Amino acid sequence: MAELEAVIGLEIHVQLSTRTKMFCGCELSFGDEPNVHTCPVCLAHPGVLPVPNEEAIRYALKIAAALGCEVAPRSIFHRKNYFYPDNPKAYQISQYDVPLAGAGRLGNIRIHRAHLEEDAAKMIHLGGSGRIHGSGASLVDFNRGGTPLVEIVTEPDLRGAAEAAAWARLLRTTVRQLGVSDVNMEEGSLRVDANVSVRPAGSEQLGTKTELKNMNSFRFLERGIEAELARQRELIAAGGTVVQETLHYHPEDGTLHPLRSKEEAHDYRYFPEPDLVPLAPTEEMLREARESLPELPEARMRRYREEMGVAEDAAAVLVADPEAAQYFEQVAEAAEGVEPRIVANWVTGELAAALRQDGGEGVADSRVEPRALAALVAMVQAKKISHGSGKQVLATLVAEGGDPEAIVEREGLAQISDSGELESVVAAAIDANPEAADQIRAGNGKAIGAIVGAVMKETKGRADGGEVNRLIKEKLGV
Amino acid sequence: MAELLELSVAAAAERISAGEISADEYGAVWREAAAGDDLNAYLWRGEDDPAASDGPLAGIPVAVKDLFCTEGVETTAGSRILEGHRPLYTATSVRRLREAGASVLGKTNMDEFAMGSSNENSAYGPVRNPWDRERVPGGSSGGSAAAVGGGLAPCAIGTDTGGSIRQPASLCGIVGLKPTYGAISRYGMIAFASSLDQCGPLTRDVTDAALLLAALQGRDPCDSTSVGIEGGVEAPSREDLSGLRFAVPAELAHDAIEPGVRQVFEQTLARIEELGGAVAETGLPHAEHGISAYYVIAPAEASANLARYDGVRYGMRAGEAGDLIEMYERTRADGFGDEVKRRIMLGTYALSSGYYEAYYGRAQKVRTKIADDYGAAFAEFDFVVTPTSPSVAFRLGEKTDDPLAMYMNDFFTVPMSLAGIPAISIPAGLAEPEGGGPELPVGFQIAAPAFAEQRLLEAAYALERTIGFDSSPPRSGALYVAQGNKKRTGREGDAGG
Numbered sequence: 005m006a007e008l009e010a011v012i013g014l015e016i017h018v019q020l021s022t023r024t025k026m027f028c029g030c031e032l033s034f035g036d037e038p039n040v041h042t043c044p045v046c047l048a049h050p051g052v053l054p055v056p057n058e059e060a061i062r063y064a065l066k067i068a069a070a071l072g073c074e075v076a077p078r079s080i081f082h083r084k085n086y087f088y089p090d091n092p093k094a095y096q097i098s099q100y101d102v103p104l105a106g107a108g109r110l111g112n113i114r115i116h117r118a119h120l121e122e123d124a125a126k127m128i129h130l131g132g133s134g135r136i137h138g139s140g141a142s143l144v145d146f147n148r149g150g151t152p153l154v155e156i157v158t159e160p161d162l163r164g165a166a167e168a169a170a171w172a173r174l175l176r177t178t179v180r181q182l183g184v185s186d187v188n189m190e191e192g193s194l195r196v197d198a199n200v201s202v203r204p205a206g207s208e209q210l211g212t213k214t215e216l217k218n219m220n221s222f223r224f225l226e227r228g229i230e231a232e233l234a235r236q237r238e239l240i241a242a243g244g245t246v247v248q249e250t251l252h253y254h255p256e257d258g259t260l261h262p263l264r265s266k267e268e269a270h271d272y273r274y275f276p277e278p279d280l281v282p283l284a285p286t287e288e289m290l291r292e293a294r295e296s297l298p299e300l301p302e303a304r305m306r307r308y309r310e311e312m313g314v315a316e317d318a319a320a321v322l323v324a325d326p327e328a329a330q331y332f333e334q335v336a337e338a339a340e341g342v343e344p345r346i347v348a349n350w351v352t353g354e355l356a357a358a359l360r361q362d363g364g365e366g367v368a369d370s371r372v373e374p375r376a377l378a379a380l381v382a383m384v385q386a387k388k389i390s391h392g393s394g395k396q397v398l399a400t401l402v403a404e405g406g407d408p409e410a411i412v413e414r415e416g417l418a419q420i421s422d423s424g425e426l427e428s429v430v431a432a433a434i435d436a437n438p439e440a441a442d443q444i445r446a447g448n449g450k451a452i453g454a455i456v457g458a459v460m461k462e463t464k465g466r467a468d469g470g471e472v473n474r475l476i477k478e479k480l481g482v
Numbered sequence: 483m484a485e486l487l488e489l490s491v492a493a494a495a496e497r498i499s500a501g502e503i504s505a506d507e508y509g510a511v512w513r514e515a516a517a518g519d520d521l522n523a524y525l526w527r528g529e530d531d532p533a534a535s536d537g538p539l540a541g542i543p544v545a546v547k548d549l550f551c552t553e554g555v556e557t558t559a560g561s562r563i564l565e566g567h568r569p570l571y572t573a574t575s576v577r578r579l580r581e582a583g584a585s586v587l588g589k590t591n592m593d594e595f596a597m598g599s600s601n602e603n604s605a606y607g608p609v610r611n612p613w614d615r616e617r618v619p620g621g622s623s624g625g626s627a628a629a630v631g632g633g634l635a636p637c638a639i640g641t642d643t644g645g646s647i648r649q650p651a652s653l654c655g656i657v658g659l660k661p662t663y664g665a666i667s668r669y670g671m672i673a674f675a676s677s678l679d680q681c682g683p684l685t686r687d688v689t690d691a692a693l694l695l696a697a698l699q700g701r702d703p704c705d706s707t708s709v710g711i712e713g714g715v716e717a718p719s720r721e722d723l724s725g726l727r728f729a730v731p732a733e734l735a736h737d738a739i740e741p742g743v744r745q746v747f748e749q750t751l752a753r754i755e756e757l758g759g760a761v762a763e764t765g766l767p768h769a770e771h772g773i774s775a776y777y778v779i780a781p782a783e784a785s786a787n788l789a790r791y792d793g794v795r796y797g798m799r800a801g802e803a804g805d806l807i808e809m810y811e812r813t814r815a816d817g818f819g820d821e822v823k824r825r826i827m828l829g830t831y832a833l834s835s836g837y838y839e840a841y842y843g844r845a846q847k848v849r850t851k852i853a854d855d856y857g858a859a860f861a862e863f864d865f866v867v868t869p870t871s872p873s874v875a876f877r878l879g880e881k882t883d884d885p886l887a888m889y890m891n892d893f894f895t896v897p898m899s900l901a902g903i904p905a906i907s908i909p910a911g912l913a914e915p916e917g918g919g920p921e922l923p924v925g926f927q928i929a930a931p932a933f934a935e936q937r938l939l940e941a942a943y944a945l946e947r948t949i950g951f952d953s954s955p956p957r958s959g960a961l962y963v964a965q966g967n968k969k970r971t972g973r974e975g976d977a978g979g
Contacts, residue, residue: 044570048790050559051551051573051670053705083786085833087810094789142806273833275842278677278783280706 008202008237011210012168012229013116013160016175017153018185019123019193020063025150026122027054027097034191038145046150048092053279056081060152063184064104064120065285065293067154070178070300071115073108075290078282079119085273089144090124097122098155100274104283110178111302113171114159120283125149160199160210165229169222172196173324177301181326189220196225200232202240211236212246216260218253228253232260304329312336312344321352327368328352338378342385350381354395358402371405372398380408392465393417420466423475426459429467430475433458444480452476486511491542491637491690492717495583498541505534505541509585512543516588516634521610521619523629526556527588537583539697545635547626548589549596550576550681551670559672560592560622562605563817564797573670574702575639575681582697587635590625594819595788596646596674598622599891602882603821610878612654613922613955617875617915620650620891626684627654631923631955637694638684643675644776645870645895647682648907652870652925655909655953657942658684659691660895662932663902664709666695667702673787675780678899686953688908688943692717695935711935718936718943724758726941728928729863731766737893740873742913746924747869750910753948754867759941764859766866768851772897773889775852778832778845779900784822785829791817824885853901860931865941868894870907870925874915898929905929906942909951920956 024031028045045052068075082100103119125146129139156175162168176187176194187194196219201211216232219225236246251260299307301323308319322329332351336344351367355377359370380401384394389412397411412418420426433455434441443451452473459472486494486508497503516527525548534540551557551569558564576586593603601609601624609624611617612632619628623640627647630638631654640647642660651658659682666681673679683694696715702708730751739747751761793799793813800812818826832841859866871891881888898905906928912921926945930938 047795049551049570049796050557050564050567050672050790051569053669053707055704055706085786085789087789087792089794089806092790092795093786094792095786271835273786273830273835273838275782275786275833275838278675278707279673 007205008240009205009207010162010164010229010233011160011201011203011213012162012164013199013213014156014158014162014168014172015197015199016156016158016172017123017195017197018067018156018179018187020060020152020154021183021185021193022057022059022063022152024057024059026057026060026120026152027150030150032151033147034193036147038143038147041147042149046092047146048094054097054277056280056283057152060120061104061283061285062289062293063152063182064118064154065289066182066184066296067156067179068105068108068118069290069293069297070182071105071108071110071118071156073105073115073118075105075285076102076283078102078284079104080282081120081277081280082274083277086270088124089142090127090149092125092146092149096124097277097280111171111174113161116157116159118154118156121153121155123148123151123153160201160213165226165233168198168229169226172225173222174301177324177326181298181300189222192220195220198225198229198232200229200236201246202233202236212248214246214248215250216253217250217263218255220255224253224255224258227258228260231258235260298326308344308348312348314345314348318345318348318352321356322348325366327366331367331374334374335377335381338375339381340378342378342381346385347378347381350377354398355402358395358398361399362402370402372401373405376401376406376408383408383412387419387468388412389417389419390465390468392460392469393419396465417464417466419468420463423471426463426467426471427475429459429462430455430472430479433462434476434479441480444476444482447482487515487633487636489636490687491539491685492693494636495538495540495542495693499536501535503541508541509543512587512636516543516545516629519629519634521612521615521628521632521634522607523590523609523619523625523632523634524588525558525560525591525606525625528555528586534580534583537581538693539579540583542584542636543587544579544584544694545587545590545626545629545638546576547592547623547638547640549592549641549672549674550589550639551672552576552586552589555586555589557589557672558606559596560594560604560606561791561817561819561822562798563791563813564672565605567797569670571670574667574704575671575698578667578697578700579639579694584697588629590623590629590635590638590640592625592640593622593646594822595672595784596622596641596643596679597784597821597825599645599649599888600876600878600881601625601628601650602878603819605819608878611875611922614875614920617877617922618653618880620653620871620875622646622650623658623684624650627651627656627658630654630656630684630686631953633954637686637690639681639694639698640684641671641674641679641681642895642899643678643680643780644899645892647684648895648905648925648927649871649891651684652907652909652927653875653923655923655951655955656684656686657688657691657906657908657946658682658925659695659906659935659939660898660904661695661699661935662711662904664707665711665904665933665935666698667700667705667708669702669704669708673783675783676787677783678776678780680899688906688939688946689717691906692939692943695939699935711933713936715935715939718939720940720944721947722758723754723941723944726759726865727863728754728759728761729764729859729866730761731769731866731868732763733766733770734868738872738890739869740913740916742915742921743869743871743873743924746911746913747926750926750945750949751867753945757944757948761867762863764863764866766852766855766859766897768848768855769897771848772852772900773893775845775848776892776896776900777828777889778841779849781825781829782832782842782845783829785826785833788818788822788826793817821885849900852897856897856901856903856929856931864930864937866929868927868929870894870927874913874922874924876915894927903929903932904935904938906938908942908946908949909953910949911951923951
């Protein structure tokens with residue numbers, strides 16, 4: 005049998021971080037006491053009408069611009085009808101056949117559409133399975149109800165679980181950089197569902213897909229898709245056929261379970277929302293969305309790699325974290341005469357490690373001023389201090405901030421530049437390690453480490469490693 | 483005192499502003515009149531905030547259809563499912579009336595969720611026609627129309643989705659105006675069919691209608707579909723119709739109209755000509771499909787608008803339900819009346835997958851055709867005129883078992899609603915009902931292009947002057963005491979103003 009190729013499309017819900025809800029003036033919140041951010045409109049009291057949130061429209065237009073989507077001159081809101089306690093109107097205001105944004109692209113993946121809608125209220129099912137069936141009682145928190153959402157749908161262009169997760173990360177970074185959402189999967193401000201199918205490699209036809217929900221981290225997204233691909237491949241290998249259904253991911257054990265068909269059997273009876281007029285963005289709104297776009301991850305990656313010569317892994321780490329990227333650029337600008345490549349390695353390597361050790365705060369919140377890190381890296385590069393001393397100074401900077409030159413002075417870390425002094429230390433180290441010296445003479449280059457270590461110990465790391473190496477070899481005549 | 487009841491709203495407001503009569507005195511007279519409600523016109527009467535003594539509606543008590551939300555005062559939409567519902571906010575229209583100096587005299591009875599043409603679909607009993615208590619006042623704003631026609635309120639507001647202001651105004655011998663869609667905010671007006679619903683005044687004369695419209699109209703940030711009337715609205719003053727062209731739909735010749743109604747209609751056409759207006763026929767070929775399109779579009783929207791009444795957050799909840807779905811089903815089964823259920827089912831069906839194009843999609847196309855017909859007519863004419871209703875007021879119970887016959891009451895009013903254009907019904911005379919009996923009011927409908935309310939009011943005013951209709955029903959009828967009405971109890975005075 006031909007190899008079965010994975011075909012994956014994603015449906016992403018992004019909660020917008022506007023001040024107020026999509027169709028009323030209630031403030032958005034996360035983690036507040038239940039049902040305090042409510043009003044007659046978002047509770048669907050008789051007689052109320054929705055009024056679209058201009059800020060949400062501007063945010064959605066930014067997302068559309070970042071994804072290179074075509075914006076519809078007049079998009080239409082529809083009512084999507086269903087009875088459920090999380091939906092007080094018994095219809096969700098969404099967009100249907102004329103969405104705000106059409107075809108676009110992010111990376112290699114084509115965007116099918118992006119539209120605006122409102123979020124449902126949050127339900128908590130007590131007891132039982134954590135779902136409404138079998139639970140003793142269900143509670144509704146309307147704080148979330150009416151939060152603006154942008155739903156982004158990709159074409160089925162993804163070919164593997166890892167690729168899907170990587171692309172979802174790129175999307176998250178892109179949206180985060182726009183400043184229009186917290187894009188936090190654990191908190192639900194970014195929700196990614198996957199449509200998964202397989203087909204014989206090389207085939208143009210799509211296989212029957214299943215829809216995967218409830219994967220609330222990138223790791224779960226990848227695992228869920230992997231599990232479903234494996235299930236579909238086994239099923240087909242055993243002569244079975246895939247049935248179109250919605251599957252719920254269980255993070256506890258990584259398994260997928262079908263939702264009850266009753267929950268799924270919806271006829272949403274979409275029709276145009278008569279309470280709203282078509283959404284026709286002005287030229288000014290479109291221009292503002294385009295012009296406000298920051299440098300997006302793809303372009304930033306290109307610039308870091310091609311113009312600044314940053315190594316690929318360091319560039320990837322920086323691009324994924326806009327705050328770290330901004331910090332990196334501030335350090336690179338302040339560190340005159342130091343290659344950006346070196347600065348990037350310090351930010352993503354030594355600094356990140358020191359911060360992890362210190363308790364894990366991000367670079368932007370750390371006590372290490374960009375100027376301070378720039379000065380430190382410059383000192384190491386100019387061999388004023390050793391790399392080891394540099395790390396020691398960095399640990400001090402992380403713990404208490406301050407000026408690296410003062411720390412070097414205070415702690416006497418200035419590199420030993422007097423070669424007479426260094427020579428005597430090296431000589432003493434060789435004498436103290438005769439076995440290593442013999443091995444070096446015999447051609448075992450690795451044995452030099454023991455003598456270098458002894459020198460470093462004696463000088464408390466203040467010696468220049470390169471110079472120490474040179475002197476040892478010189479003295480041993482190799 | 484009684485002479486105060488005879489004053490038009492415009493005259494009363496002027497005298498109150500001038501300090502000739504006090505707002506308190508005028509309000510007290512009307513409260514006393516309203517207290518004598520023997521028509522089941524009111525669902526609630528109460529002390530409103532004291533009326534202002536200045537403003538264009540200084541001191542004027544207004545009867546408000548129970549479809550408008552009034553903060554703290556029970557608002558039922560004529561339905562059991564909203565029994566006891568006290569809104570947390572006040573509708574924009576009511577707020578605007580108060581800002582103009584008016585006060586709320588009471589909340590008026592209506593067909594449940596504004597679905598009906600006779601007021602027999604109210605969960606709180608039918609309203610009686612002030613001209614003949616054995617007959618219906620029309621609907622769905624039947625309480626408002628009966629209150630004004632029966633001398634229980636100086637003026638009222640109602641809502642019109644397919645004729646719900648114009649038809650009851652016609653049957654009760656008063657003026658009823660449905661403005662252009664978007665002229666008045668719908669915020670706080672409990673939705674029946676959102677793309678058609680429009681608030682409007684029910685008054686004793688055209689000048690009062692203009693006065694109320696002037697206060698009500700305007701863009702409202704709470705209603706995205708509201709735009710207001712550019713230039714506002716002024717009291718009409720035109721005394722002739724010279725140079726104005728009136729179109730009569732050619733199709734009217736074949737329509738089923740009571741002979742008495744047709745006769746009054748033709749007399750009114752003759753009056754238009756006497757005043758210098760030109761009358762000619764024009765084709766409105768799609769208007770006859772208006773009822774079909776309307777009874778797809780309005781129920782479709784209603785099926786979504788009424789889905790929120792589930793017993794969870796407000797209003798009635800059926801007890802003893804085993805689970806969520808059963809609670810929904812029992813609440814809605816007990817809370818809604820037959821006509822509302824019929825329309826929810828019709829609308830749900832029309833929107834269902836596989837039927838959408840055949841019903842809703844097609845009805846929308848018909849709606850566009852009807853609007854195009856009017857557009858073509860208004861290229862040549864200033865107005866289109868028809869009888870408001872094919873008959874005078876019919877007997878209570880006469881059409882309750884025949885929904886289609888009931889729906890035909892809206893035959894002449896629905897097309898303007900679909901086209902979104904303004905139309906007014908003014909009393910044009912009296913006619914004997916089919917089957918004999920005392921003469922009853924006949925309404926004459928005038929429709930104008932969108933936002934041409936001022937022009938419409940001017941023509942209606944000129945015509946009203948020459949018709950000289952006496953809007954007071956014969957007083958003898960007042961002796962009739964309604965019996966068997968399912969009156970609500972425990973409502974009067976429980977809202978605390």
